Amino acid sequence: MASEKRLRIKTLIMVLAMVVCAVTGDLLLKRGMSELGAVQFTGSGLGQALMHIATSGMIWLGILFLLGFMATQMTVMSWADYSYVMPAGAFGYALQTFLAVVVLHEAVSMRRWIGVFLICIGVVLVGQTKPRTTECAERVSEKAVMSC
Amino acid sequence: MLTVLLLFVLICGSTGGEIAISHGAKKTGEPKRMRPREVLVFISQVMSNGWFLLGIPLMAASFFALLILFSWHPLSFVIPISALSYVVGALGAKYLLKEEVDAARWAGVILVCAGVALVAAG
Numbered sequence: 001m002a003s004e005k006r007l008r009i010k011t012l013i014m015v016l017a018m019v020v021c022a023v024t025g026d027l028l029l030k031r032g033m034s035e036l037g038a039v040q041f042t043g044s045g046l047g048q049a050l051m052h053i054a055t056s057g058m059i060w061l062g063i064l065f066l067l068g069f070m071a072t073q074m075t076v077m078s079w080a081d082y083s084y085v086m087p088a089g090a091f092g093y094a095l096q097t098f099l100a101v102v103v104l105h106e107a108v109s110m111r112r113w114i115g116v117f118l119i120c121i122g123v124v125l126v127g128q129t130k131p132r133t134t135e136c137a138e139r140v141s142e143k144a145v146m147s148c
Numbered sequence: 149m150l151t152v153l154l155l156f157v158l159i160c161g162s163t164g165g166e167i168a169i170s171h172g173a174k175k176t177g178e179p180k181r182m183r184p185r186e187v188l189v190f191i192s193q194v195m196s197n198g199w200f201l202l203g204i205p206l207m208a209a210s211f212f213a214l215l216i217l218f219s220w221h222p223l224s225f226v227i228p229i230s231a232l233s234y235v236v237g238a239l240g241a242k243y244l245l246k247e248e249v250d251a252a253r254w255a256g257v258i259l260v261c262a263g264v265a266l267v268a269a270g
Contacts, residue, residue, distance in 0.1 A: 036219060075178070075179065077170040078179070081247045083245075086166070086238075090264055097267060111270040112270025115267035116267060118259045118262050119260050119267065121263075122259030126253055129250060129252050129253045129256075133247050133248035134247055
């Protein structure tokens with residue numbers, strides 16, 4: 001029972017770290033690509049887009065955050081189900097909306113609030129299920145086997 | 149037509165890549181302790197795993213599809229459609245990773261999918 005609680009808390013912390021990295025990374029990428037404008041689907045257009053991507057600090061910072069997202073995601077998926085982590089990570093959309101209202105004082109439509117509500121209910125529902133339903137794989141350490 | 153193809157690459161690439169990496173991470177086993185050094189050792193072990201090497205090109209294809217779609221269409225078009233990846237991912241988890249996706253988890257996944265589509269469209 002104690003190990004199950006520990007597993008839930010550990011999973012929650014990692015999912016939160018994952019969400020923060022993903023939200024920040026996506027925002028930076030969107031801003032970086034918007035500076036470029038519409039990419040033309042031709043050889044020169046794609047080459048120009050690649051050059052922009054390679055030289056944009058905003059995009060590199062976004063990529064750095066997305067690498068952080070990937071590292072936290074890989075770590076949490078070493079013990080938790082993919083079908084548990086993936087929907088729980090959608091809490092990022094709700095977080096973005098709360099930040100838009102609280103920090104940026106943006107007006108948010110009713111449709112968006114309904115979406116946030118559905119996401120929160122969905123995350124709570126997934127959160128009620130066991131974080132891990134598959135059997136333990138080969139472990140790196142004996143300690144990890146004991147907490148399995 | 150190119151938009152449909154890119155959306156397919158976006159959804160199946162990211163889901164397939166994550167499923168492959170998830171499988172590789174589980175095969176590696178979780179880090180002994182949550183300390184930076186041990187997490188880095190764990191990540192380097194996952195990165196030398198064949199499943200990771202399969203997942204990365206799939207995710208890279210998805211990433212470039214996302215960048216191109218972002219430059220062609222507003223976020224409010226791209227993200228609602230990409231929300232389908234939650235359902236595709238749950239199907240992959242059930243049939244490829246053999247996870248138990250029970251009724252509560254399915255309900256959660258479907259609500260999240262609908263919610264993400266509404267938020268992004270809103």
